[in-house]
Amino acid sequence: MNAVRPFSHVLDQLRAVGLRPTRQRLALAKLLFEGGNRHITAEVLHAEALRANIRVSLATVYNTLHQFTTAGLLREIIVDASRSYFDTNTSEHHHFFVEETGRLDDIPGDQIIVSELPEAPEGTSVKRVDVIVRVTESP
Amino acid sequence: MNAVRPFSHVLDQLRAVGLRPTRQRLALAKLLFEGGNRHITAEVLHAEALRANIRVSLATVYNTLHQFTTAGLLREIIVDASRSYFDTNTSEHHHFFVEETGRLDDIPGDQIIVSELPEAPEGTSVKRVDVIVRVTESP
C-alpha cells in the first residue's frame, strides 16, 4: 500500500537518487505523500504550498515533480492535453478521468485486466500500459 | 474499414453537422482521409498542406481538426503532454506509443481485451476506454 509511506522513506529515496533534501523538496514531499494518494498538477501543488506558508516558486515545483517522478516517487499521468497530473500512487493501476471536472480517480490494478498484448512494434519493448476510462457527468 | 471512405462521404458528413465545405476543409479532409489511417498533429498537417500548395493558416487547421473531431470524423488521442494527435481511424481500437519518436501505431480493437470495468464514479457514465501501450526503443 502506498498511503502509508513514512516520511523518512522519502528522505532515503531522495538521498538514494542524489537529491538533497532541501526545505522545498521536503515540504512538497510532505504535501504530496502525507494523507493518502493524490492526483495533482503543478499549479495546484504550488497553490497548496503557498497556502501552507511554504515559499516555493512554480519553477521549483515543476522541477521537483519531475525529479520525484524520475526517482520513482511519482508517476506522471497524461489524460488531458492541457496539463499534466502527477500521481502519488506508483503501483500498477489505471484511471477514471472525468472530462468536465478534470477529476482523476484510481482504479486498483486488479480491477481491470488487459488481455495479452499484441507484439510491440519492431525494435521496441513495452514500458507500461495505461488504461484510461473516460467518463462524462451524466445529467 | 476506414481506409475506404469515399470523398463524398466526408462532404455529406460536413453538411450533416452544418459545416460548409470550404476550400480549406475539403483540402484538409482530402489530406486526412485519402490514403489510409493516419495519426497526425496540427503542425504536421499544416506543413503537409503548405507543401501541397494549399494555402491555409495554422489557426484554421486547429479549428478544422476540432470541428472534424466534434463531427466524429476524427478522434483525438492524448498520449503526449506537449501535443495532440488526431486519428483518422474512429473505430474502437487502441495504441502503441513510442516515446522517443512520438510515433503512434494502431492496435486493432479486437487485439486487446479489457475485462469488465468497475463501476464508474457516482453520477458519471463511461464515454470511452483508451488503452495506451507505451514502448521504448530497445537498444
Place this chain on the structure above:
DNA sequence: GTGATTGCAAATCTTTTGCACTAAA
C-alpha cells in the same frame, strides 16, 4: 446580401530555461 469562415497577429496557458543568489554538505 448576410452569416459563416478564414487569416493574421496578438494573447493565453503551461512548462522550461538562464543566471545570479542561497543553502546543503
Place this chain on the structure above:
DNA sequence: TTTAGTGCAAAAGATTTGCAATCAC
C-alpha cells in the same frame, strides 16, 4: 569552500482568440 538547488523573469511551444476581410449559400 564547493556544488547543488532555488527564484525570478524571460523564453518557448502549443493552442486559442479577436476582428476585419472573404467566401458559401
